[in-house]
Amino acid sequence: MIVGVIGSGSIGPDLAYGFLSALVREKGSKVYLLDIKQEALDAGVERIRGYGRKGVARGKISAKAGAALEAALMPTMDIKDLEDCEYVLEAASEELSIKKTILKNLEEVVSPTCLIGFATSGLPRKYIAEDAKHPERCFVNHPFFPAWRSPPIEIVSSGDDVLDVRMMQTIKHLGKVPIRTADVECFAADDIFCNYISEAARIVEEGIANPAQVDKIVNDAIGGGGPFNVMDATQGNLLTVHCQELMQNAETGTPWFKAPEILTKQGNAPWHDRKKPMDATHDEALAKVVLDRILAVLVARTYFVVDNDICEPAELNWLTRMALGFSKGLLEITEDLGADKAAALCEKFAQAHDGFVVPKSIKDRNLVAFRRNVKVERDGDIGTVRVWRPEVMNALSALTIAEIHSAMVELETDANIKGIVFTSYNGSLAGADIMELAALPTPAECRDICLKTHPIMQHIAGMSKPVVAALRGPVLGGGAEFSMACHARVVAPDLILGQPEVNLGIIPGYGGTQRLPRLIGFERAYKMLRTAESINAKQACEWGWAHGEPVPDPEAGAVQLIREYLAGNAKVAPVNPEPMALPEPLPAVDIGHRSLAIDKILVDVILRGLATDLAAGLEIEADGFARCKATVDMNIGMVNFMQNGPRVPAEFLNE
Numbered sequence: 113m114i115v116g117v118i119g120s121g122s123i124g125p126d127l128a129y130g131f132l133s134a135l136v137r138e139k140g141s142k143v144y145l146l147d148i149k150q151e152a153l154d155a156g157v158e159r160i161r162g163y164g165r166k167g168v169a170r171g172k173i174s175a176k177a178g179a180a181l182e183a184a185l186m187p188t189m190d191i192k193d194l195e196d197c198e199y200v201l202e203a204a205s206e207e208l209s210i211k212k213t214i215l216k217n218l219e220e221v222v223s224p225t226c227l228i229g230f231a232t233s234g235l236p237r238k239y240i241a242e243d244a245k246h247p248e249r250c251f252v253n254h255p256f257f258p259a260w261r262s263p264p265i266e267i268v269s270s271g272d273d274v275l276d277v278r279m280m281q282t283i284k285h286l287g288k289v290p291i292r293t294a295d296v297e298c299f300a301a302d303d304i305f306c307n308y309i310s311e312a313a314r315i316v317e318e319g320i321a322n323p324a325q326v327d328k329i330v331n332d333a334i335g336g337g338g339p340f341n342v343m344d345a346t347q348g349n350l351l352t353v354h355c356q357e358l359m360q361n362a363e364t365g366t367p368w369f370k371a372p373e374i375l376t377k378q379g380n381a382p383w384h385d386r387k388k389p390m391d392a393t394h395d396e397a398l399a400k401v402v403l404d405r406i407l408a409v410l411v412a413r414t415y416f417v418v419d420n421d422i423c424e425p426a427e428l429n430w431l432t433r434m435a436l437g438f439s440k441g442l443l444e445i446t447e448d449l450g451a452d453k454a455a456a457l458c459e460k461f462a463q464a465h466d467g468f469v470v471p472k473s474i475k476d477r478n479l480v481a482f483r484r485n486v487k488v489e490r491d492g493d494i495g496t497v498r499v500w501r502p503e504v505m506n507a508l509s510a511l512t513i514a515e516i517h518s519a520m521v522e523l524e525t526d527a528n529i530k531g532i533v534f535t536s537y538n539g540s541l542a543g544a545d546i547m548e549l550a551a552l553p554t555p556a557e558c559r560d561i562c563l564k565t566h567p568i569m570q571h572i573a574g575m576s577k578p579v580v581a582a583l584r585g586p587v588l589g590g591g592a593e594f595s596m597a598c599h600a601r602v603v604a605p606d607l608i609l610g611q612p613e614v615n616l617g618i619i620p621g622y623g624g625t626q627r628l629p630r631l632i633g634f635e636r637a638y639k640m641l642r643t644a645e646s647i648n649a650k651q652a653c654e655w656g657w658a659h660g661e662p663v664p665d666p667e668a669g670a671v672q673l674i675r676e677y678l679a680g681n682a683k684v685a686p687v688n689p690e691p692m693a694l695p696e697p698l699p700a701v702d703i704g705h706r707s708l709a710i711d712k713i714l715v716d717v718i719l720r721g722l723a724t725d726l727a728a729g730l731e732i733e734a735d736g737f738a739r740c741k742a743t744v745d746m747n748i749g750m751v752n753f754m755q756n757g758p759r760v761p762a763e764f765l766n767e
Contacts, residue, residue: 120156541591617749
């Protein structure tokens with residue numbers, strides 16, 4: 113893929129580095145970095161190369177990948193060099209006139225099929241693209257600091273359905289998570305964020321607290337580092353003033369949006385002097401004054417976004433956590449406050465601040481209901497349950513599992529739904545939430561987490577409506593186990609399937625020891641389970657784990673399979689629960705560096721579980737998972753994974 117980034121100032125080089133990282137393994141990929149000033153271009157190139165060198169030095173990327181990344185970078189001062197780009201992101205200026213000039217010049221160079229994005233914090237798309245030759249291919253693509261690694265990008269659609277899909281796919285391909293927002297001033301995140309910053313500045317301007325006190329009070333309560341620390345990191349004071357002007361002049365604007373003078377006076381100078389730190393000491397009374405004001409603004413602006421359908425609630429909650437850095441999403445923080453307290457905070461603030469609007473949902477004490485980690489989608493008579501935790505490859509936390517269950521029940525009881533697709537953001541399911549598993553304190557609680565999850569999976573398996581998993585990329589551990597509870601699986605060519613639990617000093621606990629052999633045969637499963645060996649999409653299909661052949665679009669393939677089943681032209685069914693005949697003698701397996709103690713438990717669970725029916729086998733598996741907790745090697749494996757990641761083998765003691 114060939115892409116271009118225009119602007120080598122504050123965020124352009126960071127965006128280019130992020131795109132390079134996503135494309136480095138693709139043969140022929142290039143990322144152009146364009147600027148009109150040689151000095152700025154040179155500085156941007158050096159920043160990108162510095163990121164690459166640091167990544168190699170820290171072992172994050174290989175020396176070969178670092179060299180390939182640098183080779184794919186194409187610095188230029190000639191806009192004509194962008195003629196072959198499939199996507200160009202303008203990140204040069206927040207000035208509308210400059211963006212329009214860049215767009216005019218760019219459209220004379222690139223092909224009509226080239227997608228064009230504009231990295232703006234607040235300018236509506238309708239103004240940027242109003243004079244474009246091909247406005248249908250122009251989108252707002254608003255990234256967040258630090259742009260090279262922050263996952264979300266807000267997307268304002270052009271209104272063209274086909275190109276909208278292409279843009280969303282392009283952003284995903286470039287390693288980002290696209291979040292749809294309406295075409296309004298400052299979109300979703302910056303509406304909330306800039307008003308939050310402005311209120312913090314007002315508190316300082318009024319002499320109520322100093323920046324260090326505000327930062328500590330806010331960070332201790334809701335995370336995010338504190339507003340002034342963020343401003344120092346991003347040099348964003350004047351950009352905040354610009355966004356406040358946009359919101360003040362919008363149709364929904366009021367005088368309250370006017371930025372406090374202190375932001376303009378401060379310019380982009382830092383608030384904190386690291387050599388002479390301010391005193392952050394404060395009492396509870398000051399903390400309450402500061403936090404009540406900050407929370408009132410955060411709650412009101414968050415619910416303004418919700419009430420005006422600017423961003424879907426679950427995505428907004430995730431966005432405010434991932435882009436703004438709060439410890440929880442702002443919809444969750446509002447839930448924690450409760451409807452009455454949230455309303456009281458906003459109404460008290462409104463009494464003291466003319467033009468501050470309390471959203472209707474807050475006035476009515478009607479907080480939005482939403483799932484945090486799972487989405488339910490409907491397309492005619494087909495429903496989709498989508499795990500949505502992009503930042504952790506859709507790992508299955510306890511909350512996620514509970515939401516999968518409620519989503520399945522919702523679609524099962526919907527008379528208009530005839531079949532269900534189970535999938536995730538981008539189709540990967542990386543496994544159970546390791547942090548949660550590692551925190552389980554006793555064998556009994558290890559057993560309980562399995563016994564709480566098994567009925568949910570059995571419910572899926574027993575549903576009368578066909579449930580087909582659509583999968584791609586890594587599908588591992590708990591993700592593979594949930595997929596096996598479905599009636600069939602359709603996979604993309606890039607599938608990587610495995611049960612890697614023994615690498616972590618545990619055994620599968622969500623049915624892997626019992627369903628995998630029943631799907632692919634004892635010998636194959638016996639080796640996979642004991643060695644953590646993964647297989648590809650072709651093998652998964654040939655061995656019977658997945659349906660048919662690998663397909664480029666597994667979600668479309670899953671829908672097609674459901675249609676064929678409903679028409680009586682295909683068979684889908686849950687795993688056969690009957691006992692399995694076991695071979696004699698058992699096949700020899702070399703488990704390598706893995707724990708002998710865990711392997712002994714695993715083999716016992718496999719053999720005893722498969723000799724009985726699935727329900728009894730699952731109970732045996734739960735007992736086996738609990739037995740792992742009594743070993744030294746479970747702790748070793750978990751700690752090693754959390755500290756070193758999956759690529760560093762644990763040094764088990766076999767105890």
